[in-house]
Structure formats: structure tokens, C-alpha cells
Amino acid sequence: VIGPDFLDPQILEHASGQPVTQLDLWMAGAEYCRHQFYLAAQQSDLILVEGAMGVFDGDPSSADLAATFNIPIALVIDVKGMAQTAAAVALGLASFRDDVEFCGLIANNCGTQRHAQLIDDALAGRMPLLANLARDPEVSLPERHLGLVQAHEVREELEHRFNLGRAWLGGQAICDLPKPVAFTSQDIAAPQKLLQGTTIGIARDAAFSFIYSANTCLLEAMGAKLSYFSPLNDQHLP
Numbered sequence: 001v002i003g004p005d006f007l008d009p010q011i012l013e014h015a016s017g018q019p020v021t022q023l024d025l026w027m028a029g030a031e032y033c034r035h036q037f038y039l040a041a042q043q044s045d046l047i048l049v050e051g052a053m054g055v056f057d058g059d060p061s062s063a064d065l066a067a068t069f070n071i072p073i074a075l076v077i078d079v080k081g082m083a084q085t086a087a088a089v090a091l092g093l094a095s096f097r098d099d100v101e102f103c104g105l106i107a108n109n110c111g112t113q114r115h116a117q118l119i120d121d122a123l124a125g126r127m128p129l130l131a132n133l134a135r136d137p138e139v140s141l142p143e144r145h146l147g148l149v150q151a152h153e154v155r156e157e158l159e160h161r162f163n164l165g166r167a168w169l170g171g172q173a174i175c176d177l178p179k180p181v182a183f184t185s186q187d188i189a190a191p192q193k194l195l196q197g198t199t200i201g202i203a204r205d206a207a208f209s210f211i212y213s214a215n216t217c218l219l220e221a222m223g224a225k226l227s228y229f230s231p232l233n234d235q236h237l238p
Contacts, residue, residue, distance in 0.1 A: 002062050003027075003052040006210055010151035011141065012050065015162050022214060023049065025060040030068055034186040037069060041183045055093060063100050072103035072178045074130055079119060080109040087122035094127060103178040104130035111135055130174040139164050150209060196223030201238055205230035 009020035051062030079086040094102040116132035142149040
């Protein structure tokens with residue numbers, strides 16, 4: 001996940017069964033991101049990075065991360081209310097910069113197979129239509145006024161929606177992965193053990209869950225012992 005996102009990693013971890021790491025060229029730097037990619041590549045054959053905002057929005061942007069590490073980009077466009085124009089937008093984005101590679105288009109909110117065919121015909125082989133996702137509230141992720149609902153609140157509902165989405169994808173082109181990407185190693189100096197012998201209490205429960213794993217991992221690497229407690233359920237601090 002690009003940037004300091006809080007809710008999306010929970011959803012992605014539930015969907016993949018794998019840990020999710022936040023990446024940001026400005027907050028963490030290229031060396032940290034390169035190290036995380038290299039570590040992930042030792043464990044997994046497929047690494048999926050969720051972008052932030054529009055592909056070229058922000059400084060640095062999702063496209064900047066892709067260009068830095070030679071990662072192909074799959075565009076996700078809400079195609080509701082347009083057909084050939086969706087192809088024009090996708091091809092325009094693909095030609096905006098010459099240092100990033102676009103591997104295809106995912107047409108979200110697609111009304112019918114005919115709708116998808118119109119978009120694919122307009123692409124005319126210049127970009128693959130990787131998938132078309134139907135306009136169906138049964139698969140939309142649960143939301144409320146501040147964004148997505150936390151994964152632990154709707155686990156069974158999420159699982160149902162993931163299974164519907166998987167059935168949709170079936171044998172669509174999105175299942176044909178792009179060419180492999182090589183990630184090089186990056187030495188990062190271990191932090192000093194400035195917290196050796198220190199115990200740090202961290203509130204963690206249904207109400208207190210705004211926790212980034214990168215922060216807790218750093219505290220432990222600095223020698224701290226982490227003790228979690230629940231303000232909702234516990235009567236005493238640890």
C-alpha cells in the first residue's frame with residue numbers, strides 16, 4: 001500500500017492472508033522501500049501494490065514508486081457512464097510519461113459484457129483489458145462516513161464478497177501475470193538499542209486499532225518489549 005493508509009491494509013491482509021506493508025518514497029525513502037520489496041520477494045511470487053489517489057497525483061506519486069522499482073501498473077478506472085471514453089482516458093494516462101509501464105486496464109463498475117466489449121474494441125489492442133468488474137453492490141466493500149469499515153468488524157461479510165469477486169475474475173486476463181520484476185537487496189543499518197529494558201504499553205482493541213506495524217517493529221528492533229492492553233475490556237494497565 002502506498003502512503004500511510006490505515007484501513008485498506010486491514011482489508012488486503014484479510015483477502016491475501018499475508019502481511020501488508022506501507023510504502024512511501026517521501027516518508028520512508030527509496031532505500032526502505034527497496035528493502036521491503038526485496039524481503040517480500042523472498043517469501044512471495046506475487047507482490048501487489050495498491051496505489052494512492054490518481055496514478056500521477058502527489059509528490060511522490062504512485063507512478064514515481066512504479067518507475068523507481070520498474071513495477072508495471074494496472075489502471076483501475078470507474079467506467080460508469082462511459083465506454084470508448086474510458087479507453088481514451090486509459091491510453092492518455094499510459095502515454096503521459098515514458099518511464100512507467102502500463103500492463104492493462106481494469107474496468108470497474110462495468111454495466112454489462114457489451115459495455116466491456118465496447119471498451120475493449122476502443123482499446124484496439126493498444127492496451128489489454130485485464131478485467132471488467134460488474135456494477136454490483138454485493139461485491140462493494142462495506143463503507144461508512146469516514147471510509148471503509150475495519151476488517152475485524154465485518155470478517156464474514158468480507159469473505160463472502162471476496163469469494164464473489166474471485167468467481168467474477170475467473171479466467172479473465174488479469175490472471176495472466178506480467179513479466180517478472182527483479183528486486184535488489186538493500187542494506188539498512190539496524191537501529192541502536194536505545195529502548196533496551198523498556199516496556200511500552202500499547203492500547204489495542206476494537207476501539208483502539210490505529211496502529212502501524214512499521215512503528216511497532218521499529219520499537220522492538222530498538223529493544224523495547226511491547227505490552228498490549230484493551231481500554232475497553234481490561235480493568236488495569238499492564
